[in-house]
Amino acid sequence: xxPLNFEIQSDEPEPFVARLTREVGSGPxxxxxxxxxxxxSLWCGDHGLLEIVHNGENIEGDIMLVDPENGxxxxxxRATSKxxxxxxxxxxxxxxxxCSQPPKKTHLDRFKLFEEACLLAPAGMVIGISxxxxxxxxxxxxxxxxxxxxxxxxxxxxxxxxxxxxxxxxILRLCDPVYRNVVxxxxxxxxxxxxxxxxxxxxxxxxRLISSFEHLLLAAARIELRTVLTATxxxxxxxxxxxxxxxxxxxxxxxxxxxxNIGFAKNRWDDLYADLNTDFSDLAAAIDWAQLHGxxxxxxxxxLCHIPQHxxxxxxxxxxxxxxxxxxxxxxxxxxxxxxxxxxxHPDKLVDEVTPL
Amino acid sequence: MKKxxxxxxxxxxxxxxxxxxxxxxxxxxxGTAGPDGDDEDAQVRKFxxxxxxxxAQHRSHASHxxxxxxxxxxxxxxxxxxxxxxxxxxxxxxxxxxxxxPTPPSRNxxxxxxxxxxxxxxxxxxQSFFATPTGxxxxxxxxxxxxxxxxxxxxxxxxYGYYDGALDGLVGPKTRxxxxxxxxxxxxxxxxxxxxxxxxxxxxxxx
Numbered sequence: 001x002x003p004l005n006f007e008i009q010s011d012e013p014e015p016f017v018a019r020l021t022r023e024v025g026s027g028p029x030x031x032x033x034x035x036x037x038x039x040x041s042l043w044c045g046d047h048g049l050l051e052i053v054h055n056g057e058n059i060e061g062d063i064m065l066v067d068p069e070n071g072x073x074x075x076x077x078r079a080t081s082k083x084x085x086x087x088x089x090x091x092x093x094x095x096x097x098x099c100s101q102p103p104k105k106t107h108l109d110r111f112k113l114f115e116e117a118c119l120l121a122p123a124g125m126v127i128g129i130s131x132x133x134x135x136x137x138x139x140x141x142x143x144x145x146x147x148x149x150x151x152x153x154x155x156x157x158x159x160x161x162x163x164x165x166x167x168x169x170x171i172l173r174l175c176d177p178v179y180r181n182v183v184x185x186x187x188x189x190x191x192x193x194x195x196x197x198x199x200x201x202x203x204x205x206x207x208r209l210i211s212s213f214e215h216l217l218l219a220a221a222r223i224e225l226r227t228v229l230t231a232t233x234x235x236x237x238x239x240x241x242x243x244x245x246x247x248x249x250x251x252x253x254x255x256x257x258x259x260x261n262i263g264f265a266k267n268r269w270d271d272l273y274a275d276l277n278t279d280f281s282d283l284a285a286a287i288d289w290a291q292l293h294g295x296x297x298x299x300x301x302x303x304l305c306h307i308p309q310h311x312x313x314x315x316x317x318x319x320x321x322x323x324x325x326x327x328x329x330x331x332x333x334x335x336x337x338x339x340x341x342x343x344x345x346h347p348d349k350l351v352d353e354v355t356p357l
Numbered sequence: 358m359k360k361x362x363x364x365x366x367x368x369x370x371x372x373x374x375x376x377x378x379x380x381x382x383x384x385x386x387x388g389t390a391g392p393d394g395d396d397e398d399a400q401v402r403k404f405x406x407x408x409x410x411x412x413a414q415h416r417s418h419a420s421h422x423x424x425x426x427x428x429x430x431x432x433x434x435x436x437x438x439x440x441x442x443x444x445x446x447x448x449x450x451x452x453x454x455x456x457x458x459p460t461p462p463s464r465n466x467x468x469x470x471x472x473x474x475x476x477x478x479x480x481x482x483x484q485s486f487f488a489t490p491t492g493x494x495x496x497x498x499x500x501x502x503x504x505x506x507x508x509x510x511x512x513x514x515x516x517y518g519y520y521d522g523a524l525d526g527l528v529g530p531k532t533r534x535x536x537x538x539x540x541x542x543x544x545x546x547x548x549x550x551x552x553x554x555x556x557x558x559x560x561x562x563x564x
Contacts, residue, residue: 035562
């Protein structure tokens with residue numbers, strides 16, 4: 001796994017943003033490398049000295065959120081990666097049964113630092129925003145997005161949100177042209193309100209979601225629907241595809257996502273896991289219907305060899321580089337380059353259930 | 358090269374370093390053939406005492422003066438603002454604790470970083486993070502690395518007359534104010550922190 005945070009030393013008391021560079025930088029956040037050994041490197045910039053403990057990873061060009069008090073730095077934007085995600089809060093008002101990032105009660109507001117970091121991002125980058133539930137801090141979130149995109153129209157954001165907090169008064173704000181560069185990734189688990197509310201463990205969530213869809217639709221917001229494939233949701237995929245084709249045809253994409261064995265799902269794996277390698281029929285029917293109605297559909301997090309040949313073109317090598325792994329026999333697979341592989345934390349015995357293509 | 362020879366010679370002249378007979382020839386005859394690298398290293402090491410610092414090749418005579426006045430304990434606190442970008446010609450206030458190598462306190466014989474017995478700056482990371490569970494201040498190597506660089510900077514600032522606090526390797530209020538004044542006088546970007554400009558000006562090399 002690619003480490004996303006490091007032990008650090010700094011003589012600055014307050015948190016700050018640092019862009020690591022080898023050349024003498026000009027920006028106030030630029031830190032120049034002064035020395036380096038196998039296990040650590042020393043950087044120097046306007047915020048003083050910064051020593052990072054790392055095992056020879058290439059961190060040059062990366063943007064760090066440095067927290068001197070806790071001796072930690074979060075590697076928020078890796079220059080060489082397409083998978084950069086800002087965790088803006090750990091609070092959430094839903095408690096999804098398979099949540100990969102179980103929420104916490106407290107919120108550490110780092111929007112100003114994130115904003116600074118985004119402004120330093122390499123040109124054209126898509127920056128993910130996740131949580132927790134980012135829209136619990138709607139004003140700070142929208143404020144950050146607007147100020148970043150006004151200065152950096154080359155950047156885009158992909159925001160994961162449960163869409164429980166969009167109100168009528170947000171419509172005008174979301175009509176701002178900067179939101180052309182923003183895609184909202186919103187989970188919808190079933191066309192049956194009871195099933196959806198059960199999955200997200202929040203009564204009324206489905207109804208609230210539908211009214212948010214109305215607001216977002218009026219603002220012409222770009223929406224990616226996300227459905228995690230669990231034993232609960234897979235049987236309802238076919239009706240869900242009909243629901244989407246009929247009621248939400250304006251969405252940009254419908255993403256069908258393989259389960260992650262982490263967070264809450266780890267202890268409930270046996271209850272949640274849907275063996276799509278054995279039975280792909282529900283998924284196939286849903287994709288067929290979506291295709292027929294012009295809904296762009298993608299399969300995330302499933303290895304290509306688990307997907308019937310005719311549906312492989314819907315699969316995306318979606319698992320972020322820093323948490324991706326492959327089975328032993330994947331070495332000889334010709335499709336490995338295009339394959340999502342498995343999550344680093346996928347059950348070991350399942351990782352080897354692969355058939356090299 | 359020339360300057361370094363001059364520096365060393367002046368230090369000798371100022372009585373900081375004992376003259377060894379084997380080296381006396383070059384020390385007394387500056388302007389002739391230079392010393393080889395090893396000799397120079399040895400001299401610098403000696404000057405550095407146990408601090409592993411490289412306050413390499415001060416750029417002007419001013420620094421020599423500062424060292425000698427430092428030694429002789431001349432009084433009079435005046436810090437001349439220098440015309441940038443050339444280094445200033447400050448006079449050094451006799452520091453209350455100028456000894457670069459503090460004697461280890463008797464109650465803690467094995468101990469090493471002077472900072473472990475000095476009040477630590479509130480501006481630094483929590484000590485508990487680096488301390489062993491018993492509470493004795495044993496620093497991880499990473500800690501001492503950054504401490505070394507800060508100490509070099511403190512020594513440099515002291516040499517230029519901006520700092521008279523403890524050489525503890527911790528950036529506290531005194532070090533910050535010294536950095537601010539140093540940066541102002543040198544027309545550097547004023548941050549009150551150890552910036553690349555400061556490291557370059559003080560010729561501090563991180564190992």
